[in-house]
Amino acid sequence: MPTSFRFSNAGFNRFATVTRRLVTISQKQTSIMNLPPIPLVDLATQSQNIRDEVLQRMAEVINAGRYILGQEVAEFEGEFAAYCQVSHAIGVANGTDALHLALRALEIGPGDEVITVGNSFAATAFAIAYTGATTVFVDIDPVTYNIDPELVEQAITDKTRAIIPVHLYGQPAPMVEIMEIARRHQLFVVEDCAQSHGAEIDGRRCGSFGDFGCFSFYPGKNLGAFGDGGAIVTDKPELAEKVHLLRNYGQKVKNRHDLLGYNCRLDTLQACVLLTKMKHIESWTEQRRQVAAWYAEALADTDLELPQATPGMRHVYHLYVVRHPERDRLLKHLAERGIYGGVHYPNPLFRAAPFADSVTFPLELPICSRYANEILSLPMYPEMTQQDVERVAQAVREFSLVEAIER
Ligand SMILES: Cc1ncc(COP(=O)(O)O)c(C=O)c1O
CATH class of the missing domain: 3.90.1150.10 (Aspartate Aminotransferase, domain 1)
Structure with a gap:
């Protein structure tokens, strides 16, 4: 028998193991083919469970015809502020607006530098660019995927005004270290909390460390509306007051425009969804x-x-x-x-x-x-x-x- 047809014992055993595994795989694959898909996120199942309560709340808004800044927005703001362990929450149209208005309230603009991470969603850096400030992207910690405080410190110049740490994927950024750097260099801190509802460091909620915490309620977020939505949270009354004006054309009183504001209000119908979801x-x-x-x-x-x-x-x-x-x-x-x-x-x-x-x-x-x-x-x-x-x-x-x- 030619040697090329002969198997050594070790070779044969390896061949047998691989063949056995391949047979198992193909059997499993056949049964997998009949299984329902597993999506990246499943919004429909969750919505079914709260549908009736949401519709009931929405019906009340529709019956009363109070679509803009209705009482549900204020009710949600109160609940969300408590959830974030801060004194103020201001509902806005989306998470991008939350970041933009926070930077506007801090009067950041052309000539300023704002430090953030290079691996976030586009909106984090877009909000900086909208103000005319320069974005300074720093690298991340290789284990946590979050901002590296040492790099932040090295990137600070005399033009730096603020840091935007992102609690990416739901893991809190190292806020104790970031706040210490900010204190030493007198910088503002705006937390991007779009992916971190309820995340904590030693029992303290994300969003409560910096001058502002900015949340998104995009449908796929951990707390998601049935459309766009966002919120800014803060413990500082004077900043809260400014954001209230900024989100609604600079008006405290109708048709009196105290500053250059925007139309960035949280929709009352979305507040109905968010209030219902807060229970869960x-x-x-x-x-x-x-x-x-x-x-x-x-x-x-x-x-x-x-x-x-x-x-x-x-x-x-x-x-x-x-x-x-x-x-x-x-x-x-x-x-x-x-x-x-x-x-x-x-x-x-x-x-x-x-x-x-x-x-x-x-x-x-x-x-x-x-x-x-x-x-x-x-x-x-x-x-x-x-x-x-x-x-x-x-x-x-x-x-x-x-x-x-x-x-
Ligand atoms: C990290 C991060 N920042 C900001 C945003 C912007 O939020 P929105 O889509 O609500 O404008 C998102 C979400 O999309 C996000 O994931």
């Missing part, structure tokens, strides 16, 4: 944290880099972001099995056309740049079951095996 935000947040715990267990033996929650911080898992060097192929593999991931965010903002004049510190932000090619967001929503999580993990393991065989 804590249980939904705990469910997200449970889903994250299931993921951590189920994915522990895979080659994904998993999110690391910082001790003492309450991560609220707006997104469950992992890393893999073959990110795009993994996303495709998952989608072929009815599992839909996403990328937050694939194109580093500091290279986008509107930021041609921005500053990066250090040059080209090496961690942000590398992670933009490696990060992917796995499905994450409060209604996900442990079986769903197990299905995602199984598909990830299968990907690693197929990759190993093809290598």
